[in-house]
Amino acid sequence: RRSDTLLLWFDGELAAADVMQAPLSTHALHYGTGVFEGIRSYATREGAAVFRLPEHLERMRKGAELLGLRFDAALATEATVQTLRANGHRDAYIRPLSWFGTGATGPSFGLDVSPLTQHFMVTTVAQRVHLSGERTRLTVSPWRRNPATALPPLKLCGGYVNSILAKREARSRGFDEALFVDEEGFVVECTGANVFMVRNGQVTAVEHRDALPGITRDTLIALSGAQSRQVTHHELLDADEVFVCGTAAEAAPISTLDRREFGDNPVTRELAALYARVVRGEEPGRSAWLTVV
Numbered sequence: 001r002r003s004d005t006l007l008l009w010f011d012g013e014l015a016a017a018d019v020m021q022a023p024l025s026t027h028a029l030h031y032g033t034g035v036f037e038g039i040r041s042y043a044t045r046e047g048a049a050v051f052r053l054p055e056h057l058e059r060m061r062k063g064a065e066l067l068g069l070r071f072d073a074a075l076a077t078e079a080t081v082q083t084l085r086a087n088g089h090r091d092a093y094i095r096p097l098s099w100f101g102t103g104a105t106g107p108s109f110g111l112d113v114s115p116l117t118q119h120f121m122v123t124t125v126a127q128r129v130h131l132s133g134e135r136t137r138l139t140v141s142p143w144r145r146n147p148a149t150a151l152p153p154l155k156l157c158g159g160y161v162n163s164i165l166a167k168r169e170a171r172s173r174g175f176d177e178a179l180f181v182d183e184e185g186f187v188v189e190c191t192g193a194n195v196f197m198v199r200n201g202q203v204t205a206v207e208h209r210d211a212l213p214g215i216t217r218d219t220l221i222a223l224s225g226a227q228s229r230q231v232t233h234h235e236l237l238d239a240d241e242v243f244v245c246g247t248a249a250e251a252a253p254i255s256t257l258d259r260r261e262f263g264d265n266p267v268t269r270e271l272a273a274l275y276a277r278v279v280r281g282e283e284p285g286r287s288a289w290l291t292v293v
């Protein structure tokens with residue numbers, strides 16, 4: 001890395017992050033018409049490696065297709081690798097974003113996105129800290145999750161307003177994180193993470209049609225042989241261990257769910273440690289999940 005300026009990828013080339021700007025008429029700013037991903041790279045013996053990059057980009061492609069945004073996975077891969085290399089980042093959080101800009105001839109505030117410009121960026125943030133090991137205090141949210149029938153569980157920018165409302169509300173009552181539960185009492189997910197429980201040694205991944213199909217969730221199912229099924233709020237209160245997982249959170253043990261306190265979490269700790277080895281390329285059988293930069 002040659003200078004101290006952070007570089008990002010914008011519409012086909014690397015640029016200095018601090019000089020880049022978007023017009024105030026940007027459609028995505030007004031209506032949330034964009035799609036993003038949250039991906040991580042880790043320092044491995046082979047250098048920086050991105051964890052499950054194709055799967056993240058495939059989920060982004062689905063969101064882009066739904067919105068009518070062009071998406072080129074090969075280009076997004078190239079942009080990701082180039083941005084990491086240009087910044088010399090190894091342990092990093094990677095944020096690709098694709099969005100609608102303005103009308104080709106000036107501002108366009110209509111809801112028809114077809115005449116709008118389209119943009120694609122990738123920015124990377126050096127990140128060493130991970131939340132594994134920290135214990136999270138969770139509370140059931142009074143808010144409902146966006147139902148999949150109204151807004152599919154993909155990483156659409158506007159959909160995150162729902163998560164932000166729940167996060168704000170949980171924090172206002174002194175908790176770290178909110179748990180979405182549906183009208184029938186089934187657990188959906190957290191604001192930015194999926195939910196697992198452990199009972200009598202059996203690991204269960206919470207399944208719900210309104211929850212984001214998490215890549216960390218999929219990874220932890222593969223590593224633990226967990227069953228995936230619907231889980232009620234009451235079952236969660238009755239579990240021995242509860243943990244949440246996501247790209248940023250990795251596998252984070254829950255210390256309390258409202259007034260229920262969880263004790264030691266040996267299964268979560270073991271699984272989190274295995275996950276940490278897998279993402280760093282220390283588990284030989286799992287190197288296919290890594291894209292070396």
Ligand code: PMP
Pocket residue numbers: 038163189190191192193194211212213214215216217245246247248
């Ligand atoms: N649910 C939501 C709402 C999220 O934003 C995230 C983070 N992307 C997750 C679950 C976990 O998904 P992943 O493991 O793919 O990061």
